[in-house]
Amino acid sequence: MDIKKYLDATYLKTAEQAGLTPEENTVVVKKNVQEAIEEGFKLVMIRPDMVSLAKKMIIDANAVLQVGTVIDFPNGESSVEDKLEEAQIAIQNGADDLDFVCNYKAFKNGEIDLVKQEIFECTQLGLDHNKVVKWIIEVAALTDKEIIQISSLIKNVVVTAFSQEQFSRVFVKSSTGFYETEIGVPNGATLHTIKIMLDNASPLPVKAAGGVRTHEEAVTMINLGVKRIGTSGAKIISDGQKATNGY
Numbered sequence: 001m002d003i004k005k006y007l008d009a010t011y012l013k014t015a016e017q018a019g020l021t022p023e024e025n026t027v028v029v030k031k032n033v034q035e036a037i038e039e040g041f042k043l044v045m046i047r048p049d050m051v052s053l054a055k056k057m058i059i060d061a062n063a064v065l066q067v068g069t070v071i072d073f074p075n076g077e078s079s080v081e082d083k084l085e086e087a088q089i090a091i092q093n094g095a096d097d098l099d100f101v102c103n104y105k106a107f108k109n110g111e112i113d114l115v116k117q118e119i120f121e122c123t124q125l126g127l128d129h130n131k132v133v134k135w136i137i138e139v140a141a142l143t144d145k146e147i148i149q150i151s152s153l154i155k156n157v158v159v160t161a162f163s164q165e166q167f168s169r170v171f172v173k174s175s176t177g178f179y180e181t182e183i184g185v186p187n188g189a190t191l192h193t194i195k196i197m198l199d200n201a202s203p204l205p206v207k208a209a210g211g212v213r214t215h216e217e218a219v220t221m222i223n224l225g226v227k228r229i230g231t232s233g234a235k236i237i238s239d240g241q242k243a244t245n246g247y
Contacts (some may be wrong), residue, residue, distance in 0.1 A: 003215065006222055008068060009036040009234035010045040029053065037063045041234055043097060048090050055094035068097030074178040076101030080118045084125055091129050098126045099134040101176060104141055107150050119157045127166050134171035134207055139193040140179045140186065147193060151200035158204060171228065172201040177210035186211050191220065198225045213243040
């Protein structure tokens with residue numbers, strides 16, 4: 001199994017979150033992009049303001065690495081219009097994948113029509129520009145029942161509104177990796193939550209993000225049916241070691 005084709009090498013910290021100056025954080029992003037190019041990972045996942053930089057590095061290196069970015073990250077509470085505007089800028093800057101944070105708080109509050117609207121309109125924007133769209137549902141903030149319901153909701157919107165040929169380009173994704181949980185409680189993908197997502201998102205693919213820290217865990221996720229894995233320890237995992245970082 002070529003595990004690298006499943007890995008989205010991820011770095012989503014702002015300079016402030018990383019305790020760095022903006023210049024130092026840019027150096028870290030460049031290092032991550034370069035590593036992803038050299039290692040042959042599927043994609044590098046970075047903040048929207050770094051997309052242009054990454055795209056230039058990839059073009060200059062004549063590499064096939066793709067660039068993904070996050071939209072309305074990490075809370076997902078912005079309006080549909082704001083999500084669309086941010087996504088449009090990312091598209092213009094060269095992003096290949098658009099990972100939207102679903103407004104899971106609105107979903108939990110019963111604002112189902114709002115959630116359906118953002119899933120339809122944002123997915124349509126991405127697909128119209130031949131992008132991959134992923135919907136982050138933030139499993140750590142949801143009960144098992146809510147994971148079932150929101151995975152099914154996303155599936156139903158996509159299956160109803162778009163063609164079968166497009167289903168493989170719309171993912172349900174587990175986590176931002178930035179949700180704060182009680183000490184010791186996972187804030188990312190677990191086998192339990194991924195199984196629920198796979199059962200209820202199909203035929204849409206699933207991305208496991210956050211919490212996958214070893215080669216064995218990654219292979220287990222892939223064997224379950226996961227099509228992409230988001231991790232800030234992509235090289236460590238692909239080398240067969242254990243990542244100790246938080247995502």
